[in-house]
Amino acid sequence: MxxxxxxxxxxxxxxxxxxxxxxxxxxxxxxxxxxxxxxxxLGNMDYILETMKSPAADNFDRAAAKKYALQTRWGTLEVLKSMTEQNKGWVEFIAHFKVEGAEQILHEISEFRLDEGKWYYIDGEIQTQPHSCAHC
Structure with missing residues (x-):
């Protein structure tokens, strides 16, 4: 690659x-x-699991996520905002992709936590319309 x-x-x-x-x-x-x-x-669910903690990790379905990831034609990634405060961080992004030929987007504000010197994804809020993030 x-x-x-x-x-x-x-x-x-x-x-x-x-x-x-x-x-x-x-x-x-x-x-x-x-x-x-x-x-x-890349369909690399090992990395996805290694970089997440609760609550996000609690309901993560590895097999379903891998199947979806491999069936998806990934496009561009837009980072809209990024902010860090001490041991917490937020990133607002839009991912463009196609599933079965239909163009789609994922607009999310992801939350991260610094734990023992490593960042982890802990939660994400899907945006269905334009949003002003108080954190970002």
Whole structure:
């Protein structure tokens, strides 16, 4: 893989591949969110599970997520806002993709927590209309 799916401008190993493949730890919530997006595009549920904690991890269906990820044609990722406060962070993004030929978007505000020096995805709020995030 040459270009990284999260931005299409950087090489994979210089971008998200350093976290997914080389096992480095993202230094910011935005780096973690981008690497998780890339992991979804690759169907890498090991990385998805390694980078999440409760409450998000409580109901995660690995098999269903992998099936969906592999059936999806991933497009562009837009990071709208990113903010960090001490051991918490938020990233608002829009992911563009196609499922069975139908164009779709996922607009989410993801929440992250720093735990023992590592960032984890802990929750996400799906946006159904334009939203002004108090955190971002």
């Amino acid at each position: 040459e270009k990284c799916p999260c931005c299409k401008t950087k090489k994979y190993l210089a971008c998200c591949g350093r976290f997914i493949k080389l096992k480095q730890h993202p230094e910011t919530p935005e780096e973690l969110m981008r690497s998780r997006y890339t992991a979804y595009t």
